[in-house]
Amino acid sequence: xxxxxxxxxxxxxxxxxxxxxRANLRLVLRCLAVWFFVSYGCGILFxxxxxxxxxxxxxLGFWFAQxxxxxxxxxxxxxxxxxxxxxxxxxxxxxx
Amino acid sequence: MALQTLIxxxxxxxxxxxxxIAIASxxxxxxxxxxxxxxxxxxxxxxxxxADWMSAASFxxxxxxxxxxxxxxxxxxxxxxxxxxxxxxxxAPYLRKFGKFTVPEFIGDRYxxxxxxxxxxxxLIFISFTYVAGxxxxxxxxxxxxxxxxxxxxxxxxxxxxxxxxxxxxxxxxTYTQVAQYCVLIFAYTVPAVFIxxxxxxxxxxxxxxxxxxxxxxxxxxDHLDNLVTDLGFTAYTDGSKSTIDVFFITAALMVGTxxxxxxxxxxxxxxxxxxxxxxxxxxxxxxxxxYTTAPAVGALARMNLIETVQTGPVGDxxxxxxxxxxxxxxxxWAATGLITFEDKNEDGRVQYYNDANExxxxxxxxxxxxxxxxxxxxDILVLANPEIAGLPNWVIALVAAGGIAAALSTAAxxxxxxxxxxxxxxLKSVFWKRISERGELLAGRCAAAVAVCMxxxxxxxxxxxxxxVVAFAFGLAxxxxxxxxxxxxxxxxxxxxxxxxxxLTGLLFTLGYLVWFKGVIIEPMAADIPENWLFGxxxxxxxxxGMLLNFAVAFSVSALTRPPPQPVQDMVESIxxxxxxxxxxxx
Numbered sequence: 001x002x003x004x005x006x007x008x009x010x011x012x013x014x015x016x017x018x019x020x021x022r023a024n025l026r027l028v029l030r031c032l033a034v035w036f037f038v039s040y041g042c043g044i045l046f047x048x049x050x051x052x053x054x055x056x057x058x059x060l061g062f063w064f065a066q067x068x069x070x071x072x073x074x075x076x077x078x079x080x081x082x083x084x085x086x087x088x089x090x091x092x093x094x095x096x
Numbered sequence: 097m098a099l100q101t102l103i104x105x106x107x108x109x110x111x112x113x114x115x116x117i118a119i120a121s122x123x124x125x126x127x128x129x130x131x132x133x134x135x136x137x138x139x140x141x142x143x144x145x146x147a148d149w150m151s152a153a154s155f156x157x158x159x160x161x162x163x164x165x166x167x168x169x170x171x172x173x174x175x176x177x178x179x180x181x182x183x184x185x186x187x188a189p190y191l192r193k194f195g196k197f198t199v200p201e202f203i204g205d206r207y208x209x210x211x212x213x214x215x216x217x218x219x220l221i222f223i224s225f226t227y228v229a230g231x232x233x234x235x236x237x238x239x240x241x242x243x244x245x246x247x248x249x250x251x252x253x254x255x256x257x258x259x260x261x262x263x264x265x266x267x268x269x270x271t272y273t274q275v276a277q278y279c280v281l282i283f284a285y286t287v288p289a290v291f292i293x294x295x296x297x298x299x300x301x302x303x304x305x306x307x308x309x310x311x312x313x314x315x316x317x318x319d320h321l322d323n324l325v326t327d328l329g330f331t332a333y334t335d336g337s338k339s340t341i342d343v344f345f346i347t348a349a350l351m352v353g354t355x356x357x358x359x360x361x362x363x364x365x366x367x368x369x370x371x372x373x374x375x376x377x378x379x380x381x382x383x384x385x386x387x388y389t390t391a392p393a394v395g396a397l398a399r400m401n402l403i404e405t406v407q408t409g410p411v412g413d414x415x416x417x418x419x420x421x422x423x424x425x426x427x428x429x430w431a432a433t434g435l436i437t438f439e440d441k442n443e444d445g446r447v448q449y450y451n452d453a454n455e456x457x458x459x460x461x462x463x464x465x466x467x468x469x470x471x472x473x474x475x476d477i478l479v480l481a482n483p484e485i486a487g488l489p490n491w492v493i494a495l496v497a498a499g500g501i502a503a504a505l506s507t508a509a510x511x512x513x514x515x516x517x518x519x520x521x522x523x524l525k526s527v528f529w530k531r532i533s534e535r536g537e538l539l540a541g542r543c544a545a546a547v548a549v550c551m552x553x554x555x556x557x558x559x560x561x562x563x564x565x566v567v568a569f570a571f572g573l574a575x576x577x578x579x580x581x582x583x584x585x586x587x588x589x590x591x592x593x594x595x596x597x598x599x600x601l602t603g604l605l606f607t608l609g610y611l612v613w614f615k616g617v618i619i620e621p622m623a624a625d626i627p628e629n630w631l632f633g634x635x636x637x638x639x640x641x642x643g644m645l646l647n648f649a650v651a652f653s654v655s656a657l658t659r660p661p662p663q664p665v666q667d668m669v670e671s672i673x674x675x676x677x678x679x680x681x682x683x684x
Binding site for chain 1: 162167169170173174177178180181184185186189303304306307308309316317318319334340343344347348351369370371374375377378381382385388389392670673674675676677678
């Protein structure tokens with residue numbers, strides 16, 4: 001156990017790493033766009049518009065705010081985790 | 097079996113379970129103590145994170161809060177789950193790759209500065225203590241109602257249990273007890289919800305039930321509820337009364353605050369790999385969502401249950417309200433705790449429950465012969481009282497007691513651990529006594545945990561005024577100070593020591609200043625906590641999001657004017673962005 005930051009044997013930055021990071025950022029931004037859209041969009045900003053529609057007994061905007069956004073959050077993380085695992089392998093930066 | 101015996105039995109059995117798990121998973125190294133040896137399976141870690149995260153407030157108060165707030169309750173639902181998206185995408189995998197023990201340690205290393213680390217420690221301790229005091233209070237409430245002991249005895253029992261497994265087991269012990277606690281609390285939360293959903297709508301799935309029709313098939317439950325509450329002068333359940341900008345900022349502050357809470361972040365240090373950190377965040381949200389999608393259903397059903405209990409006939413009919421002499425039994429059991437009060441203002445021997453703050457409705461109410469709202473039900477008791485209100489069997493009530501205690505204990509233990517790690521690892525080892533041995537540090541960690549348990553117990557027994565404001569303080573400060581510092585540390589290679597420290601201090605002081613201005617801690621509030629006085633109409637609960645924006649602005653400006661971070665630090669940022677090599681860090 002040591003207190004010094006040490007990362008032995010890791011190569012310094014390569015073009016491959018730079019591309020990996022860019023691909024990662026693109027993926028993160030896409031996911032965050034969905035995250036923002038369902039919660040702040042459907043659940044808050046457009047809630048009154050969506051409330052004119054119904055899903056079962058729920059006004060749609062109300063449903064997004066109290067149920068739908070949470071379900072989409074789970075889907076976003078699941079998608080991100082899978083896509084990142086693929087990305088790690090494609091750029092050969094995975095663990096193993 | 098008598099209710100009281102049953103409660104003792106169920107709660108006692110759950111304590112026995114936690115203590116046996118703690119003995120089986122004792123910590124033997126600092127790695128075990130701080131991060132469970134980085135060997136926790138991602139699904140188990142997800143479950144532990146969920147228990148760690150869902151506090152007494154989530155279990156006991158949230159559904160009650162939603163019941164009163166209606167649509168506005170969505171700020172908590174979205175805020176406290178959406179933060180996991182930020183955690184999974186922006187923080188957890190990189191902090192896991194960093195591979196050390198604490199959040200201040202990352203900030204100290206990344207910003208090559210002991211001062212930055214100490215600022216982070218101060219934020220962490222302040223956030224965690226406010227939060228833990230709220231948990232201990234929750235333990236006290238549950239004990240005093242269900243075990244019929246006084247709050248002090250309840251607190252002492254709770255402290256003894258937490259002390260035992262947090263001090264002995266460290267992170268390792270806490271993790272596996274939290275897994276057990278999650279199972280207890282989720283079972284305790286969903287079982288009564290299913291019963292009540294079935295009773296009221298015939299649909300056993302609470303998430304669907306509150307969007308279904310009532311048992312008689314005539315109207316949708318939410319429409320019926322909207323009619324009921326508007327007839328009594330309240331805002332319609334599916335509409336909010338907060339302004340859109342306020343809802344927006346509160347949600348943002350809670351989301352970002354969630355992602356910046358040290359006791360949540362540190363859970364992602366315990367998994368073996370970077371990819372496990374991502375997976376684990378997913379599982380954490382799944383386990384949390386089970387409760388968080390049930391809560392709004394419980395809220396809606398409880399609100400309707402309560403109103404229909406009181407408003408037995410048409411609104412305005414002199415015989416339409418419950419006769420006090422015919423009140424149900426739970427009325428008296430909860431009135432004994434002072435959490436339900438009734439005052440017969442118009443002396444008709446009946447209970448009137450309506451919104452007497454609504455001026456437009458006042459005339460109508462006067463015409464009914466009502467002289468003000470007569471019933472006050474503390475929103476903290478709705479979940480706890482719900483099984484009794486719905487007349488569910490005794491074992492369900494006993495289960496809810498055990499669940500509430502599990503929720504409070506699991507969060508308290510997680511918080512105590514980050515507090516003790518901040519003392520023993522970030523202050524003692526890195527600042528005051530650099531050459532302390534590993535055994536010495538482990539002992540110091542245990543002592544710090546022990547002291548923290550006692551302080552938390554004291555705060556729970558003698559709560560400072562701000563415990564009620566836990567949400568605004570803990571989340572606002574985490575959002576305005578720690579989250580931006582960590583985020584910029586990962587995503588901006590250019591961010592330097594000067595920028596990060598200036599940003600953290602700005603966010604911290606601005607948010608704290610705004611909160612104290614309206615909520616008043618130590619000093620009297622400087623202005624009334626009403627929308628007219630708020631900055632841009634943003635309430636103190638949402639101001640953390642503004643603090644975060646200020647933090648970013650100041651940090652980037654200062655860092656643009658000062659020197660870039662040294663090369664080794666930039667290399668470190670490159671390295672945490674790449675998953676490969678995480679297992680090497682594990683062996684260090």
